[in-house]
Amino acid sequence: MKKCRVDWLSLVVCVVLYKFKERLEDPHDYEFLLVKRDDGKWAIPGGVGGSEVTNNIFDFAKVEVMYDTDFQLLPQNLEELKTVVSKCGKKITIFLSYNIGKYTTIYEDGLSGELFSLERILQMNDNGQIAFNNTEIIKEFILCRKQ
Secondary structure (H helix, E strand, O other), rough: OOOOOOOOEEEEEEEEEEOOOOOOHHHHHHHEEEEEOOOOOOEEEOOOOHHHHOHHOOOOOOHHHHHHOOOOOOHHHOOEEEEEOOHHHHHEEEEHHHHHEOOOOOOOOOOOOEEEEEEHHHHHHHHHOOOOHHHHHHHHHHHHHHO
């Protein structure tokens, strides 16, 4: 087994921004706000830049979401979803979730990004349009909400 050496650590915070139309228990009623990356793929909002502003994970998430989408979330309403540590432990990605509200709209509220249904995200994933493992994270989010 190859020995890993950690000289640096990268912390990434991503926030699954969601809303629902009617019934929380129906995955088809959820919509997710994704942002388009420079490479043309869609992703859950997040990144590494918030660490330059604060060392509080929830404030970090607020900075990242504001930068990516212009949405101002309340850090106290964030929910922990999942933490992923990369091989060799050089990158830690913390996934949080946040309900943006049933009545939030992209254009009227001046947000960047687009709202997608789970079905559409699955189609986009099959076409290589979703970045990283974001589709799996969204599916895990839905499974967690059902329990």
